[in-house]
Amino acid sequence: MRSPTAAVIAIATSLLVLISYFVPAGPVLAMRSLLLDWAVILAAVAGVIAILNMVGVHFRRVRDNQPLAPYSLIVVVTFVITLLAGLFFSPSDPQFRQVVTAIQVPVEASLLAVVSISLAYAALRFFQNRKGLMAVTFAISAVVFLLLASGILAGLAQVPVLGTLLAVLNRLPMAGARGILLGVAIGSLIAGLRIAIGAHRPYSG
Amino acid sequence: MTDIRCPICDTLNPPDAEVCSNCGTRLTYLEGDSDFIDPAEAPELPDWLKSYREGDEPEPEEPSESDDWLESLRGAVPSEGMEPEEEEPAGFEPGKPVDWMARLANEPLAARSFTPGEPSGKAPSTPEEPEASQPEAGEGKEQPGEAGFARAFPEPEGLAEQSSAEETEEDSTWLDALRGGPSDEEASPAEEKAPEPEEREGSEEADFAGARVFQMEPDPDSAWSASAGESPEEEAQKNGADIPDWPVEESGEPLPESQPEYEEQPEEPDLAGELEAALPPAVEEEPPALEDTGPLAGIAGVIPGSSAATRFTPPPAYSSRVVVNDKQRLHAALLESLVHEKVAPAPAARERRRSRPAGLGRLIVGLILIAAVLLPRLVGPFASQLALFPPETIHMREAIAGLSGSIPPRVLVVIDYQPAYAPELETAAQGPLLDLLRMNARIAILSTHPAGPVLADRLLDAVENGADAFQPEEELVNLGYLPGGASGLQAFALAPQRVIQSTFDTHRFPWQLPAVSGIETIADFNAVLVLTDSLEGGQAWIEQAGPLLDGTPLLMVASAQAGPLLLPYQQSGQIDGLVSGLVGGGYYSTIQANPDGPALQRLSSYQAGLIVILGITLLGSLAQLAGSRSKSTRSTGV
Incomplete structure (x- = not known):
């Protein structure tokens, strides 16, 4: 989008927010708060779009029977189950919290530990191969x-x-x-x- | 008005007729015809032109019967019903030949001017053709076309007589010339005296005859020449023809020397001689030679191989010696030495000796690591000897202790880490959170990560065990997830009530709950505690919320990965206290005088596992070094 209108809007917005730090007057602060609210809403919409894109990518992999199709199938099925559970129970439900506390935290922590071990092993191999x-x-x-x-x-x-x-x-x-x-x-x-x-x-x- | 005569068929038509009644020719001009001029509108003509026109356009007269020439013509035309074939030409009597035919019958055949290409006796296409064709018609061999023509247009009697007389005279003239030879006038060259028309006709006839004679093959047995008893040239000379030279040349026969006319004309150039001289000399073809040697001996027309072989000499011998200077010779010797240099073959690699399976060693290492990690759980933490505490941890402790002056303190706890870092950060944050709960602080939890609200519950569940007086229903509120990154953080710092409209678990408006009642800005909190696993998360809070805190302490619990990078902010005063990783949590627990805290237990396990890893790595390196040295010793034989 090489529109000059977009550039004008972007420059004006950035200058307005920057001025609000140096001149914390009432109207300027109100305008800054309004712009920030819009930014938060757009960021939330962007998050939804990112989720839909991820599901679409994995769904296409499954449909085209690509080499990583089984993993993509697991991702899609898990996403659907989690979404339905969240909609049915709500995220604050104690049962639904177990999805995070009993599955996500141990798995991600274990992966991080494996990453640390892999980094240590890579450092050792580097020392063996590149002696200097x-x-x-x-x-x-x-x-x-x-x-x-x-x-x-x-x-x-x-x-x-x-x-x-x-x-x-x-x-x-x-x-x-x-x-x-x-x-x-x-x-x-x-x-x-x-x-x-x-x-x-x-x-x- | 007078009748109009048709300009085509002379038929008289009525004055008002537009077209001829006989042939249909248009008699009047059409309107718009550019050539038509109305006599009334025509300009006045001069007198002489009027008289001329009047004389030119005489009054039509009735055809008079006294027209002699017309009557003579009509008299010559046969009457109706009479067949034209029955009319005989003038002077012709059936069964009796005409005089010229009689003369022709007595005349030698060679004297007739027939072309040799038409032996059937057809007359040549010469001006004398009518004269030559008429006798044939009289002999009863007329062609169908000629007969038709004669029937359609019979000659008048007078004209027929006149024509017959002229033909007779002409025939007699050229026939006489053939018989008696040319007269003096006819024999003279054409350029000397222009011949009369009759004479010229005879001359042309003679020319034609002479040319024809030269084109004919000289055949003494032919009836054309035998009948005359003379050669064609002599005959032509007799006719007085001017014979050119080229036919003689073309025929290839020299002119007979008995022609005095050519010899007596020295002024004429000898064109034949010049052309003959200009021609290339004729190549005489040799008869095919007979082969006299070899297997083809006796065969004519073969390629003379023996004679060709004797004509060629062996190829000359050239020297193959290359001129090489000293420098090139030196380079060649160097290249030769490189090529022939003997290279010692590398010794074949020995097959690696497998003493024991590789998986067994890895299993042993794994078991050792697990035992080292579990050892503090069995024998108690042994990392309590931390004596010198880091300054950031001391500032954290002092900042939290300073909150006890405000009763009850309201603290904003921010969850800004992923589930993977939950074990580390929960352990590190247990000490500060335990202090807060023990002083009955109002806790508001805000997450900048989607899984943060659940992680916050998990965190507080672990801490509540050490704070018996803590009442979550009154002192705790989960504000849920704050999207937007730095922008959302900025918005929340400015107006928390406008950004967060509902709690995470009860879905109520949070800002009327006891934990966060009266909060208008982020500066209304007594402290902000940020749990983060990355530099970017800590920086966002420092840069976006820090300027709006207005004296409210900003405390951070960071992972061991982000702690060293956030430490400069603490040293510069932008962060009031920092706990970095398990080690920082262990230090805080030590300061807190809580030796049984989870931080010190996990720190002991971490230190034990790290020592074992370093020991195994060191031992392995020494073993490999010893092995490589022994290999080098065996290879060198020392």
Whole structure:
């Protein structure tokens, strides 16, 4: 949508919301609240559209008998059952909550644990295959910071030399995190300004 | 008015007739005809033209019977009912030939001017054709067309006599010329004296005869030439014809030397000689030679192989030696040495020795890990030796303790994590939540994840066991799911009552319940506790709700993954307290003086499993290092 009307609306909206932070007057705040309400409603509609798209993709896989059709069939059937159960019982029903507490939480937590094991194994294979300075550095840093984050070495913090060394090592992740956050903040600022002045138009496709 | 005479058939028609009554020809002009001019409108003509026209257009007269020529014609025309075939030409008597026919009968046949291509006696297509055809008709061999023509248009008597007389005279003239030879006048060249019409006719006849003679094959036995007893050239010379040179050349026979006329005309160029000289010399074809050697000996017309072989010489011999300089020779030697260099074959890889199944080792490792994780459950937590507490955890504890001044405190708890992170975050958040419940805080739960409302119930169910005085019906309200991400969060921070209109479980308007009554903005809460598993979720609350909190403490319980990234916000004062992961929960439990809390138990299991994993990895690395060293020792033989 390369319409200038869309660009005008987007720029005006962004400038209005930005001004409301610097000039928190009554009309400006009311306008900002109205725009945000619209945004919330549109986001909810977008969520519904995303759900329908997901179901449509898996339904087409089942219909076309693609290689992953059995899994897609499970997804579609499960979705239908959950939807019907939610409509019949409502999400606040204690029986329906078991869908989340007894199925979703254990499954997702187990998958996350498997992911952590896979990452550890991949790091080990990397160390075996790419023997070099970087590989050795990666392996040593992984082991050290695992030990530091686990709190195993917390009892050594009172040892004069080791305590200082552990304090220095604990600062390293925070230093890296600050660098990452600064980069993210600057990038977000530039992206917001580009959208506000119309230089970047993600809404135009 | 006078009658109108038809311009076509001369038929007289009435004056008012438009078309001829005989032939249908139109007699009057049509209107609009451009050629028609009304006499009344015509301009006045001069006198001379009028007189001329009057004289030119005489009055029609009645046909008079005194018209001599017409009468003579009509007299010559046979009367009606008389067949034209029965009319005989003038001077013709049946059974008696005419004089010219008699003369022709006595005349030699060669003297007649017949073409050789028509042996049947048909007359040539010459101006004399009528004269030649008429005798044939008189001999009773007339053609059907000719007979029809004669019947349709019989000649008048006078004209027939005149024509017969002229024919007789002409026939006698050219026949005499044939008999007696050309006269002096006829024998002279045409350019010297223009012949009279009669003489020219005879000359043309002679020319035609002479040309015909040269086209004929000289056949002494032929009746054409034998009857005359002379050669055609002599005959033509007698007729006084001017014979050109080209027929002689064409016939291929030289002119006879007995022709004095050609010899006496030196002024004429010898065209035949020039043409003969211009022609290429004739190639004389040799008779096919007989082969005298080989298997084809005695056969004529074969390719003379023996003579051709003797004409060719063996091909010249060229030197195949390549001129190579020193540099090229050096490069060639280098390439040759590379090609012939012996490469030692690599030793074949030995077959890997399988001592035991790979699955057994993995099973042993798995069993060891499970035992390490379950060990704290059996022997009690051993991670209680955390002595130095992190500052963010201490600030969290102080911020929650500071809420005790407001009775009862109203706290907004935000569920912003996925079910996968529920075990970690529930464990880490149990300490702060337990403190809140113990001080009878009013808890309002808001979820920014679809599964958040259910996870919140699960969280509070785990915490309620440690807070006996907590009454969920009065002190707890689940506001449900807040969509829209950062925008929804911003909207909720500005006007919570407009965004959330119903509770999650009771479907009632929440803002009249005791837990959240009197809340107009997010700043009306005494504290905001955010449980998040990602940096983006924590940032959204810091950036969107932080400026509107107006002094309300913003506390966070983050996963171990997002904690280090959110720690700078705590250090900068944008977050009042932070608990990061199991370790942070363990620290908080330690500060809380709750050694039996789930955080310390799970932290002990986590630390035990981590130690085992690191130990196995270290042992495996040492074993592989030792194995590789032993391999290198065996390979080098040292």
